Every structure is written in structure tokens, then in C-alpha cells.
Amino acid sequence: MNCKDFESTVHEIVSGRAADKTRQLEALEHAGRCLWCALRLDEETRLTENLQALAKAHHVQRAPARVEEALLQAFRERTRRANGPLFALAGKRFWRRLSWGLAFAAIVTATVVIVLGNRKPGVPLLQHRQPDSGAQAASSGPAEQAALDEWTNEGTTGFIPLGTCDDSDCLDDAVVVRVALPAEALLDFGLPINNDWVAGESVDAEVVIGREGVPSAIRFVN
Amino acid sequence: MAELIELRDEQLLKMMRDGDEDAFTALYRRRQGGIYRFVLEMSGSAALAEDVTQEVFMALIRESRGYDPTRGSLAAYLLGMARHHAVRLLKRDRTYVPMEEGGRDGEKSLPFSPEDPQWAMSRRQSIEAVQQAILSLPEHYREAVVLCDLNEMSYEDTASVLGCSVGTVRSRLHRGRALLLQKLAGGKKAEASRKAIDPSGCLA
Numbered sequence: 001m002n003c004k005d006f007e008s009t010v011h012e013i014v015s016g017r018a019a020d021k022t023r024q025l026e027a028l029e030h031a032g033r034c035l036w037c038a039l040r041l042d043e044e045t046r047l048t049e050n051l052q053a054l055a056k057a058h059h060v061q062r063a064p065a066r067v068e069e070a071l072l073q074a075f076r077e078r079t080r081r082a083n084g085p086l087f088a089l090a091g092k093r094f095w096r097r098l099s100w101g102l103a104f105a106a107i108v109t110a111t112v113v114i115v116l117g118n119r120k121p122g123v124p125l126l127q128h129r130q131p132d133s134g135a136q137a138a139s140s141g142p143a144e145q146a147a148l149d150e151w152t153n154e155g156t157t158g159f160i161p162l163g164t165c166d167d168s169d170c171l172d173d174a175v176v177v178r179v180a181l182p183a184e185a186l187l188d189f190g191l192p193i194n195n196d197w198v199a200g201e202s203v204d205a206e207v208v209i210g211r212e213g214v215p216s217a218i219r220f221v222n
Numbered sequence: 223m224a225e226l227i228e229l230r231d232e233q234l235l236k237m238m239r240d241g242d243e244d245a246f247t248a249l250y251r252r253r254q255g256g257i258y259r260f261v262l263e264m265s266g267s268a269a270l271a272e273d274v275t276q277e278v279f280m281a282l283i284r285e286s287r288g289y290d291p292t293r294g295s296l297a298a299y300l301l302g303m304a305r306h307h308a309v310r311l312l313k314r315d316r317t318y319v320p321m322e323e324g325g326r327d328g329e330k331s332l333p334f335s336p337e338d339p340q341w342a343m344s345r346r347q348s349i350e351a352v353q354q355a356i357l358s359l360p361e362h363y364r365e366a367v368v369l370c371d372l373n374e375m376s377y378e379d380t381a382s383v384l385g386c387s388v389g390t391v392r393s394r395l396h397r398g399r400a401l402l403l404q405k406l407a408g409g410k411k412a413e414a415s416r417k418a419i420d421p422s423g424c425l426a
């Protein structure tokens with residue numbers, strides 16, 4: 001071992017960290033022959049003793065009791081909240097997500113309830129008639145099927161407001177009534193009459209009758 | 223409570239997660255001293271050591287699942303947190319109160335009570351000089367000296383706390399001790415005289 005090797009390992013030797021006992025013995029042997037390294041060993045030994053004395057002096061140092069009290073209080077509070085009825089099942093993140101989900105579900109449910117509440121069977125308000133597979137499946141007899149097919153194949157105009165309904169409230173509980181009108185009624189709404197029209201001929205129309213029994217819209221059936 | 227003392231840190235942590243207050247208390251009492259002393263020795267401030275100790279365990283209460291056993295011991299994890307908090311607070315405050323200027327509760331006095339007052343005085347001065355020399359070291363050397371020499375941590379645990387390699391810890395400790403010796407011997411003058419007796423080319 002030379003001085004450079006000694007220097008690189010002296011602090012580990014004096015602090016008992018040298019893993020290799022043979023190397024430790026070599027270092028001590030070297031210090032016995034080299035004045036400079038002997039001095040280095042001496043000052044490192046004194047430094048280690050001072051550090052150990054300082055560590056011993058600090059060994060009794062502890063955080064004050066008030067820190068433990070504050071922490072125990074925080075721990076109890078945390079445990080109490082964690083064991084609450086809602087938080088017992090999952091963490092905060094889960095409940096945040098769930099509350100967003102519940103809010104969304106409530107909005108969707110309210111929308112569906114409003115729409116269904118306003119909708120009556122056979123009241124396709126302001127909608128063009130579309131084939132309904134559910135209705136087709138529900139009809140059992142051939143007569144009912146034929147009526148349904150005819151109904152779905154009918155062409156209609158759009159609903160024409162009659163100017164008696166200013167807001168959606170007047171359409172609450174509205175019903176649609178099919179009526180027969182003189183063909184001339186088409187002209188009153190600016191609609192054309194077929195060339196093969198015969199005087200006294202009638203046309204079918206569907207009239208939306210509002211809550212007060214007042215007709216609010218009309219559409220003509222082809 | 224007595225049987226909890228037998229349990230490992232990781233077992234206590236698991237029980238603590240399940241709301242066991244005694245397990246938390248046992249873990250706190252086992253580890254708080256090391257954390258408190260580390261910050262005290264790093265900063266010289268008892269107030270800072272107290273604050274950091276509290277913050278570390280508060281963080282453990284809030285996020286006890288943040289500890290990953292594959293990355294080191296719980297003690298090293300807690301000291302790493304303490305180091306992080308201490309560095310943050312020191313940077314915020316810029317200055318800290320050295321021990322001889324007094325911390326809280328009159329903790330400036332080192333607990334010596336030997337029978338010979340003269341010996342005690344000399345010993346106390348010597349240790350306080352070491353303490354001041356440590357406080358004047360650059361931070362990364364100070365950390366190595368405090369963890370390895372004062373807290374007798376292994377190189378591996380120290381490397382885990384500091385987030386560096388074992389080789390880096392060794393070299394920082396070596397350099398830190400060399401700087402300490404310089405400071406204790408009176409700085410450059412002592413270093414010069416030490417070099418004067420250096421038998422150049424000694425390859426004995």
C-alpha cells in the first residue's frame with residue numbers, strides 16, 4: 001500500500017467501515033512506516049472521536065412532545081374521516097367521480113322524464129311519420145298490420161301552426177285528431193290542389209288539439 | 223404496544239394504513255429521533271428540525287402509500303422526505319439559526335455533566351467546534367458527514383436518501399471530512415503546515 005491508497009481508505013478504517021480486514025492491516029502497517037500517513041491516521045482518528053462525541057451528545061435529542069400530540073390528532077382525524085359511512089368503501093377520487101356520474105345520470109333521467117311525460121301514444125308532435133319497428137312487432141293481426149302499413153306509408157305535410165299557441169304549455173296533454181276537410185281548405189294554407197280535383201271532394205288532415213280544446217296546428221295527409 | 227416494538231417498520235406502516243394508532247405511534251417514536259437529529263445537524267435549527275419532523279409524518283399520514291419498499295428502507299424514505307423539506311425550508315428562509323445562537327426551549331446546551339468542569343468545558347468547546355465546522359460545510363458534503371458519521375448510516379442507505387450512487391457517497395464523505403479537518407485546524411494555514419510535513423513522493 002502507498003500513501004495514495006492509504007489516503008483513499010483512511011476515513012473508512014478509523015470509522016470502522018473498511019470491509020476488507022487485510023486492507024485495514026496493510027493501511028496500519030503503512031502508517032507505521034510513513035510519518036505523513038501516521039499523522040493523517042491520527043487526525044482522522046481525532047475527528048472520528050469528535051464526531052462520535054457529537055453524535056452521542058445529540059443522541060438524546062428528540063422532537064418535542066407537542067409534535068407527537070399534533071400528529072396523533074391529525075392521525076385520528078384522518079382515520080375518523082376514512083371510516084365514515086361514505087368513505088369506508090373507497091377513496092376520495094372514487095367519490096368525486098361517482099358524484100359527477102350521479103349528476104350526469106340525474107340530468108339524463110330528468111330529460112327522459114320530461115320528454116316521456118309530454119309524449120302521448122299517437123301524438124307525434126311536429127314530427128314526420130316514421131315506421132316504428134316496435135309498433136310493428138306489437139301488432140298481431142293481419143288487419144292491424146295492414147292499417148299500420150297504410151299509416152306508415154302515408155305522406156304528410158309538415159305541421160302548420162294555427163297561431164293559437166304562443167308557448168309550449170298549450171301543447172301539454174295535446175291530442176291529434178284526424179278530420180276530413182273540404183279540399184278547398186288546402187288553398188287557405190297556400191297548398192296546391194290536384195288537377196283531377198272534383199268539387200265537394202274532401203282531404204284528410206290531422207289537427208293538434210291543445211289542453212283547452214283549441215286547435216293549434218294542422219297537417220294534411222296525402 | 224410492547225409487541226409493536228418487535229415489528230419491522232413496513233409492518234407498522236401497513237397497520238397504520240389500516241388505522242392502527244398504536245402502530246403509528248410506535249413508528250413515530252422509532253423514527254422521529256433520527257429525522258429530528260438529521261435536520262438539526264444539517265441546519266443547526268431546533269425549530270426547523272421540529273417543523274420538518276412534523277411535516278414528514280404528516281405527509282406519511284396523508285400519503286402512506288407513497289412509500290415503495292423496492293426503492294429502499296422506510297427509514298431512508300423518511301430521511302429523504304426530511305431532506306427535501308429541510309432544503310425547501312432553508313431555501314425559503316435563506317438563513318438558519320446556528321445552535322449557539324439558540325433554538326427553541328434552550329436546546330443550545332449540549333448535555334454534558336462530567337465531574338471535572340475544566341474537562342467538560344474543553345470537551346464541550348471541542349464538540350461545538352466540530353458542530354460549527356459541519357454547519358459550514360457545503361450542503362452535499364454536510365449531508366454525507368451527517369448521515370454516515372453522525373447517524374452511522376450505511377453507504378447504501380445514505381445513497382438511497384440522497385438519491386445518488388454509493389461511490390458518490392464515499393467520495394463526498396471523504397471530501398467532507400477533509401474539509402472538516404481543514405476548518406478545525408484553522409483553515410488554509412493548517413492545511414499549509416500539514417502539507418509541509420507531507421513527505422513528497424512518499425511511496426512507502
